[in-house]
Amino acid sequence: MIRSRTVIVRYTTAQRVNHWINGICFTLMVLSGLSMFHPIMFWLSNLFGGGQWTRAVHPWIGCVLMVSYIGMIVQFWRANLWHKEDTTWMKSVAAVVEDDEERIPPVGHNNAGQKLVFWAMTLLILVLFASGLVIWDTYFFGYTTIPQKRVAQLLHSLAAVAIIGVWIVHVYAALWVRGSVQAMTRGNVSAGWSWRHHRKWLRETAKDPAGHHGDD
Numbered sequence: 254m255i256r257s258r259t260v261i262v263r264y265t266t267a268q269r270v271n272h273w274i275n276g277i278c279f280t281l282m283v284l285s286g287l288s289m290f291h292p293i294m295f296w297l298s299n300l301f302g303g304g305q306w307t308r309a310v311h312p313w314i315g316c317v318l319m320v321s322y323i324g325m326i327v328q329f330w331r332a333n334l335w336h337k338e339d340t341t342w343m344k345s346v347a348a349v350v351e352d353d354e355e356r357i358p359p360v361g362h363n364n365a366g367q368k369l370v371f372w373a374m375t376l377l378i379l380v381l382f383a384s385g386l387v388i389w390d391t392y393f394f395g396y397t398t399i400p401q402k403r404v405a406q407l408l409h410s411l412a413a414v415a416i417i418g419v420w421i422v423h424v425y426a427a428l429w430v431r432g433s434v435q436a437m438t439r440g441n442v443s444a445g446w447s448w449r450h451h452r453k454w455l456r457e458t459a460k461d462p463a464g465h466h467g468d469d
Contacts, residue, residue: 259444261458263436271324272437278318279420285311286413312389319382326375332362333372338453339365359452370423377416384409 264272285307288297298307341358342349342365348356349366363371387397387405397405427433432446447455 260441261444261447261455262440263442263447264440266440268328269437269440271321271328274321275318275325278314278321281314282311282318283413283417283420285314290410290413309391312385312391315382315385319378322375322378329363329371333368335365335368336361339368342366359456360450360454361457362451362454364451366426370419370426373419374416374423377412377419380408380412381416384412 284297285301287294288301288304288307289295289311295304298304301307301310338358338360342360345356345358346366349364384405386393388402388409390402427437430450432442432450436442444455447458
């Protein structure tokens, strides 16, 4: 959506609020989860009022994160569908790292890297939520066996390590591409930024200022 000749609305207020709810919940989940993961990080439980409170609030924060992320899926799944240019973008990832614009193909609202992060987060959050329910003994102890709980605990831990890695990549990329953080805090980007990083999306937005195109 174009608001003026040089400023373009990249994210609506609802999308930005949804994103930051996810970010806050995810950060709290990581901190509380790490405090229970290994004794050397137990000191993090002090942020939540001690070990018992940490164990009590961790799954509830997970529930809020799950609901919030469903909102992200509803709002962004279309922008993260895979297209032909995404495969080309992946083959040109070296040019992306080197910031060689001549060799980088035009992309839509999200590039292939952003799409991979989105779907990886989607899969891992679903795994974390499902496995978390199995090991949430306060409410679901009698519904699963001890061996099932052990498998769920292992899956939960592996998914947690993986999603932290994906989150680090996401944050690094947002800081590396100047203007990305501003897009998610203010919602606006310049036409120059859009032309440089998401040229196809800029063209589509120019044709349909209301934002009703296929890759948004």
